[in-house]
Amino acid sequence: MNGVSPDGAGRTGAAPASPGTGGTAPEGSWLLTGHDGRLTFYVHVDGAVLRWTEESPGSRSWAGPVTLPAKGVTGLSVVRGPNGYAHFLGRRSRPRTDDWTDVDIVHATQYQTGRPLTVWHSLGNPFKDRARAVEAGDPVGAVAADGALHVCVPTGQGSLALRCEDGRGRWEAWGELTGTGVTDQPVLAAGAAGLVEVLVPARTGASHFCRQKPGGPLTLGYEVGAIPLPGSVSALETSPGRLTYYLTDMRDFGVTAVRAGHRPVPLGGEPGDGRISAVRTALDGIDCTVLAFRGLTGTVRLGVCATEGERDGVWWTDTGKRCAGDPALVLDGRGALAVAVVGTDGRPAVARQEDGQGLSLSDWHRI
Numbered sequence: 001m002n003g004v005s006p007d008g009a010g011r012t013g014a015a016p017a018s019p020g021t022g023g024t025a026p027e028g029s030w031l032l033t034g035h036d037g038r039l040t041f042y043v044h045v046d047g048a049v050l051r052w053t054e055e056s057p058g059s060r061s062w063a064g065p066v067t068l069p070a071k072g073v074t075g076l077s078v079v080r081g082p083n084g085y086a087h088f089l090g091r092r093s094r095p096r097t098d099d100w101t102d103v104d105i106v107h108a109t110q111y112q113t114g115r116p117l118t119v120w121h122s123l124g125n126p127f128k129d130r131a132r133a134v135e136a137g138d139p140v141g142a143v144a145a146d147g148a149l150h151v152c153v154p155t156g157q158g159s160l161a162l163r164c165e166d167g168r169g170r171w172e173a174w175g176e177l178t179g180t181g182v183t184d185q186p187v188l189a190a191g192a193a194g195l196v197e198v199l200v201p202a203r204t205g206a207s208h209f210c211r212q213k214p215g216g217p218l219t220l221g222y223e224v225g226a227i228p229l230p231g232s233v234s235a236l237e238t239s240p241g242r243l244t245y246y247l248t249d250m251r252d253f254g255v256t257a258v259r260a261g262h263r264p265v266p267l268g269g270e271p272g273d274g275r276i277s278a279v280r281t282a283l284d285g286i287d288c289t290v291l292a293f294r295g296l297t298g299t300v301r302l303g304v305c306a307t308e309g310e311r312d313g314v315w316w317t318d319t320g321k322r323c324a325g326d327p328a329l330v331l332d333g334r335g336a337l338a339v340a341v342v343g344t345d346g347r348p349a350v351a352r353q354e355d356g357q358g359l360s361l362s363d364w365h366r367i
Contacts, residue, residue, distance in 0.1 A: 028076055029328055029348075031340040034113030035084035037333020041340045041348055041367070042086075044076040049088070052348055052367050053114045057333030062367040068117045073106060075138025075185075082192075083147050086110040088117070089139040103133045105153060105163075126153055126161030126174045136161070138185055144214065145194030152188045152198055160186060160200065162218070177209065177218055184228070189235035189243055197221070199235070199245050199258075201228045208260075226256050226264045229273065236278040238289065238308050246276045246291060255291065255303065257310045265310045269303050270296050274326040280307055281337055284357055292327045292339055300327045300341060304359055321349070321364055337361075 027044040034040060037057035041064075043050045048071075052064030070076065073090035080086055088108045095101050106120040125133045135156035142150050148165040155161050160177040177198075184201035191197075197210040198218065206228050208221035229248035238244040242259060248271045249256040255267040255276060269291070277292045283304065291303040291314075300321045305314040323341035332338045337353035339361065351361040 030078040031328035031330045032080050038113045077140050079141045081143030089141045105139050140188045142188040142190040144190050154182045184230040187233045191237045193241045222260045246278050267314045277329040279329040292329045
């Protein structure tokens, strides 16, 4: 493993817990591409975020792990804005001496690849009553085209709490989206046009809400027609202004594609119980969508189809790579597909798209 970048971010050396089977299991992992084309791989473990950073775009040399403190932070999510900033959101619990627990939603930002993470800033709690503050769930976020961060939190009462930045970066007060019947973490997403959407898993289905104009209210959208497995949903902009949601449908436990104006499309694939990652890329001159998840056998499975052409078929393959947690997909600084996982040996590993026809991946490289 290569040395840590001399940026002073966090603490170097041994991690507080292994992200693999030798210690605390990873709570989540994310692979992001910075403005400079370098990849960053984050893994959330107990009390910290571990970070590995490419030393140059497309390089097999990585710096890390750097340990970014996240004491008391659970339910972490990471979202990249159009300006390249990486936004970290989590739920923080801090026990008090009077037997109460302070719970708030927190946010930190990494502005540039390899640079330090800001301190964790509190966004407060949707509940002002301390006795009810523990009902706030894990936050998710999306960044609009103007760089404004939007945060969504399930309240434990079947509704959602929302808090957003305005165009000048000032935080508005918490608001509420009522009547959603939420039973799991929602998925918040924004397209290139800046319109924010949210898909809300419920006990017998899911609800879709969207904004008709930037800054407008979230209103009820289309009928989803699927029952998402908790934690499986991801969103991808598959045409200008239109998002497709990929999820594991609990009715047949296969991958399903959902988007406005279309019936849900079953895709098969035999997913496990984790998140489905999705990215668009050109393969042989065709606009394609690539899907990745951990399958029932614990190995990384990939699916490829023409973007918004799922009805014409999906090509599935098993990479044979066993992993702990969910795989992450991204296009690197050269436009090539990269897949990152935490292996069952506790070490992060990356495979990249190779030159040639179709989608061919390199051997897995441990970092």
